[in-house]
Amino acid sequence: MSQPLIVITNDDGIRAKGIRALIEVAQNFGELLIVAPDKAQSGMGHAITVNNIIRVEKSPIFPELNAFSCTGTPVDCVKMAAYLAKDRKPDLVLSGVNHGANTSLNVLYSGTMSAAVEGFIEGIPSIGFSLDNFDADADFEPSKLFLEKIIRTTLETKFENGVCLNVNIPAVATEGIHGIKVCRAAEAQWEDEFMERTDNFGRHYYWLAGHFENKDNGEDTDIWAVKNNFVSVVPIQHDLTAFDQIEEIKNIKF
Amino acid sequence: MSQPLIVITNDDGIRAKGIRALIEVAQNFGELLIVAPDKAQSGMGHAITVNNIIRVEKSPIFPELNAFSCTGTPVDCVKMAAYLAKDRKPDLVLSGVNHGANTSLNVLYSGTMSAAVEGFIEGIPSIGFSLDNFDADADFEPSKLFLEKIIRTTLETKFENGVCLNVNIPAVATEGIHGIKVCRAAEAQWEDEFMERTDNFGRHYYWLAGHFENKDNGEDTDIWAVKNNFVSVVPIQHDLTAFDQIEEIKNIKF
Numbered sequence: 001m002s003q004p005l006i007v008i009t010n011d012d013g014i015r016a017k018g019i020r021a022l023i024e025v026a027q028n029f030g031e032l033l034i035v036a037p038d039k040a041q042s043g044m045g046h047a048i049t050v051n052n053i054i055r056v057e058k059s060p061i062f063p064e065l066n067a068f069s070c071t072g073t074p075v076d077c078v079k080m081a082a083y084l085a086k087d088r089k090p091d092l093v094l095s096g097v098n099h100g101a102n103t104s105l106n107v108l109y110s111g112t113m114s115a116a117v118e119g120f121i122e123g124i125p126s127i128g129f130s131l132d133n134f135d136a137d138a139d140f141e142p143s144k145l146f147l148e149k150i151i152r153t154t155l156e157t158k159f160e161n162g163v164c165l166n167v168n169i170p171a172v173a174t175e176g177i178h179g180i181k182v183c184r185a186a187e188a189q190w191e192d193e194f195m196e197r198t199d200n201f202g203r204h205y206y207w208l209a210g211h212f213e214n215k216d217n218g219e220d221t222d223i224w225a226v227k228n229n230f231v232s233v234v235p236i237q238h239d240l241t242a243f244d245q246i247e248e249i250k251n252i253k254f
Numbered sequence: 255m256s257q258p259l260i261v262i263t264n265d266d267g268i269r270a271k272g273i274r275a276l277i278e279v280a281q282n283f284g285e286l287l288i289v290a291p292d293k294a295q296s297g298m299g300h301a302i303t304v305n306n307i308i309r310v311e312k313s314p315i316f317p318e319l320n321a322f323s324c325t326g327t328p329v330d331c332v333k334m335a336a337y338l339a340k341d342r343k344p345d346l347v348l349s350g351v352n353h354g355a356n357t358s359l360n361v362l363y364s365g366t367m368s369a370a371v372e373g374f375i376e377g378i379p380s381i382g383f384s385l386d387n388f389d390a391d392a393d394f395e396p397s398k399l400f401l402e403k404i405i406r407t408t409l410e411t412k413f414e415n416g417v418c419l420n421v422n423i424p425a426v427a428t429e430g431i432h433g434i435k436v437c438r439a440a441e442a443q444w445e446d447e448f449m450e451r452t453d454n455f456g457r458h459y460y461w462l463a464g465h466f467e468n469k470d471n472g473e474d475t476d477i478w479a480v481k482n483n484f485v486s487v488v489p490i491q492h493d494l495t496a497f498d499q500i501e502e503i504k505n506i507k508f
Contacts, residue, residue: 045300045329046362053459054448072462075299079446079462105375107494108300114362117494121359121443153508161499182504185495189375192333194308205307208326208333235496235503240361240371241439242491245415249489250436254407 004030004091004155007081007119011041011074011098011111014061018097021140022129023062025147026094029155033090034059034067035081037074037111042100044111046118047073056080074115082122092155093119096129097147099138101168103130103222104188104214107236113166120164121238125154127164132226133171142174146231149180164236168222170229181230186221188214258284258345258409261373263331265295265352265365268315268323272351275394276383277316279401280348283409287344288313288321289335291328291365296354298365300372301327310334328365332372346409347373350383351401353392355422357384357476358442358468361490367420374418375492379408381418386480387425396428400485403434418490422476424483435484440475442468 006026010019014036026032035056049072059067068084070077078093098112107113112128119126127150131143146169154163166185170177192210199205214223225232260280264273268290280286289310303326313321322338324331332347349369356364361371366382373380381404385397400423408417420439424431446464453459468477479486 040305043302043304045298045302045368047299047301047327048297048363049462050297051294053461055457055459073301076462080448080460083446083448105492108368108371108492109302114299117362121362149508153506157506159502163499163503164496165503180508182500184497184500185493187493192337192376194334194337203309205309206334207307208303208330233503233508235499236494237496237499238359238362238494239439239441240490240492240494242418242489243438245417245489245491246436246438248413249417249419249487252407252411254403254434254487 005085005088006030006032007078007090007093008032008034009036009074009077009095009115011037011044013037013040014059014069016099017136017138018099018131018140021144022094022097022147025144026151029151030091032065033081033085034062034065035070035077037077038069038071041074041111043109044073045109046075046114049073049076074111075118078115078118090124093124093126097140097143098130099136100134101130101132101226102128102166103168103226103232104186107166107185116164117236117238120162123162125159125163127154127167129167131169131171138171143169145174166234166236168226168232170226172229176229178230181225181232183220183222183225183232183234185234186214186223187216188212188223259339259342260284260286261332261335261344261347262286262288263290263328263349263369265291265298265328267291267294268313270353271390271392272353272385272394275398276348276351276401279398280405283405286319287335287339288316288319289324289331291331292323292325295328295365297363298327299363300329300368303327303330328369329372332369336376344378347378347380351394351397352384353390354388355384355386355480356382356420357422357480357486358440361420361439370418371490371492374416377416379413379417381408381421383421385423385425392425397423399428420488420490422480422486424480426483430483432484435479435486437474437476437479437486437488439488440468440477441470442466442477
């Protein structure tokens, strides 16, 4: 029996430390096909490249592996990996490990999680991993035990309706982590601000700033879990239809 | 009582014909604040600009209106509009009219719909409009009656849990449209292909291609409605948690 084909991508780019940690763990589970952005693509959400070309090159970052850097978005990378795999359907899409948490509604903004959602849409079990530490030099070593557990279990389990997991890992030593907690996404949001400045030519510019606000006090959320040193696992789907509002809207006379 | 403050954006850019049709209708309902991309931003999904600056300029396209072109994504435009509105919270976000349908899972890829979802996340009733015609020169006149009806009703209705509507309009004459149908998103998907070519320098490049496949035979879907000359209205929410899978995943021993 052939080994599972595992697609790996991220949104911090193929040079990021987080994808290296993920590759090191995933190598033990199958044959890897790495297609990752050639530059940072944080906040790219579910963007795809429709009005421009995409280039793909064998990556010198992982010379011994089947690894490609791609000029496209994280979602483009998943589409490209499925294309490069030709008649072979990948068995798993892994995205990350992201530098910084992707809890709550950050699933929508995150290129890392959107890549996992894309894998799920294509009928492939998918997992997005994030570490709660934005540093380029964050320590991914303690995460590896949990990457290993969750990848193994996902490969071994038969999910009738497919699976997409959003996994967030606290940035603490392995022994400080209390375990894995299955959660819902917290109902938090960004309070947006823009930094306003003037450039050398006297022209005004803005930079998106703001801070994250969690007003959701539930103890069944991903934010609660990570804050309390659990690895959070949120099952994700891709349909934004507000099913519970259909009847209400049907009653409106447009 | 002051007039409603209505934010308008799109993903085809401030020069597109579709946003002009939307502005012409929306003018009758309140004070407009237009912040739209300075260039086409189709397929940008829920992308935000985090690693770069954003510039905003008074637009010469609509000299008599409160209209700005923005270098950012559609979602950036909504965030920027909320910022420019200062202490005044917008009463409505309108996005579109998109050149081309945004039915089914295209909500995730669409900059037009992601802008509407962003308005909803910020607690503002939001509507994304799309016409089922990709042409730059598409005829938006027949759409105007339905824009008018749906904007009016949304402003007049009190939605307890907020509202975000995905509206798709068939590209036929007004009298050919049978009415407005509240739907769910069809379970369709893209069958991806990449066009492969070589540039003048002998370097290989790809271009995302592929075709849309609908295997969902339901007559309660947006694709069915538009195909059968109804205006489809799908209520949208923003939480991708797969609530019905939480118990299944909890039973897994990671």
